[in-house]
Amino acid sequence: xxxxxxxxxxxxxxxxxxxxxxxxxxxxxxxxxxxxxxxxxxxxxxxxxxxxxxxxxxxxxxxxxxxxxxxxxxxxxxxxxxxxxxxxxxxxxxxxxxxxxxxxxxxxxxxxxxxxxxxxxxxxxxxxxxxxxxxxxxxxxxxxxxxxxxxxxxxxxxxxxxxxx
Amino acid sequence: xxxxxxxxxxxxxxxxxxxxxxxxxxxxxxxxxxxxxxxxxxxxxxxxxxxxxxxxxxxxxxxxxxxxxxxxxxxxxxxxxxxxxxxxxxxxxxxxxxxxxxxxxxxxxxxxxxxxxxxxxxxxxxxxxxxxxxxxxxxxxxxxxxxxxxxxxxxxxxxxxxxxx
Numbered sequence: 163x164x165x166x167x168x169x170x171x172x173x174x175x176x177x178x179x180x181x182x183x184x185x186x187x188x189x190x191x192x193x194x195x196x197x198x199x200x201x202x203x204x205x206x207x208x209x210x211x212x213x214x215x216x217x218x219x220x221x222x223x224x225x226x227x228x229x230x231x232x233x234x235x236x237x238x239x240x241x242x243x244x245x246x247x248x249x250x251x252x253x254x255x256x257x258x259x260x261x262x263x264x265x266x267x268x269x270x271x272x273x274x275x276x277x278x279x280x281x282x283x284x285x286x287x288x289x290x291x292x293x294x295x296x297x298x299x300x301x302x303x304x305x306x307x308x309x310x311x312x313x314x315x316x317x318x319x320x321x322x323x324x325x326x327x
Numbered sequence: 328x329x330x331x332x333x334x335x336x337x338x339x340x341x342x343x344x345x346x347x348x349x350x351x352x353x354x355x356x357x358x359x360x361x362x363x364x365x366x367x368x369x370x371x372x373x374x375x376x377x378x379x380x381x382x383x384x385x386x387x388x389x390x391x392x393x394x395x396x397x398x399x400x401x402x403x404x405x406x407x408x409x410x411x412x413x414x415x416x417x418x419x420x421x422x423x424x425x426x427x428x429x430x431x432x433x434x435x436x437x438x439x440x441x442x443x444x445x446x447x448x449x450x451x452x453x454x455x456x457x458x459x460x461x462x463x464x465x466x467x468x469x470x471x472x473x474x475x476x477x478x479x480x481x482x483x484x485x486x487x488x489x490x491x492x
Contacts, residue, residue: 194359
């Protein structure tokens, strides 16, 4: 193939890209979470519930029995994919955000946990049956940077500041 | 918390789990793909189109400009998440499969590429506009093992043999 390589299509974020990224993150009720598997360092991806705190930063309630929780306790580096395609149309043209983050577990005996628990159960009433099991914990995802794909040839790089609510 | 830990809920796959895993993989038109970022080794997850070959094994058509393609060329270890929740109901009760895999790129000058290209364009006619750009390539995902989550407290571990079509 003698064609010249195409230029890198990733652009710095503009106001529209920042707004779209925050919208995708704020509306997500679940996400794909990528972690490193303890022991092997192999990438692993699973689905978790997703919510946000009063500042709009993402968090989840996770089980200590799950592989992703054990992975995050061993290495907090992770990545979240949000922006779900609808049942119709080309799923690859639907905008999505890959958010690089660091996971920080919330201590279970503090006031922060009580606040997050109350808010979470309001939005996820079915979680009442397991939220207080001792292996469940809230985990916050502190944004590091992100890649926004707004559809074919519409790619943006975002900083943590771009994602601040 | 003095409660005893709950037992590991992951069971070996039975016939029903194997059938569900193959169904989720066979029906997926896209997936979340977790890779290791070149340089940092940080986990990264993005969305890709997904199809399967005549044997039912998963594959995709990917752009060399994308981060996931550069990552897979540097380290073929990856993981695919398939099984998309519908617009209604609790997304966390919807079954999904985390497939650990090794990515193998298909040479662009062979008969295998021609066969995959013809099948892919039949199922994804819009891909005609970019399938022949020189940086695009077909990549096969060879199953290593998988984790099936059939909903709360229904988790199964699958081997590559469990996933064979």
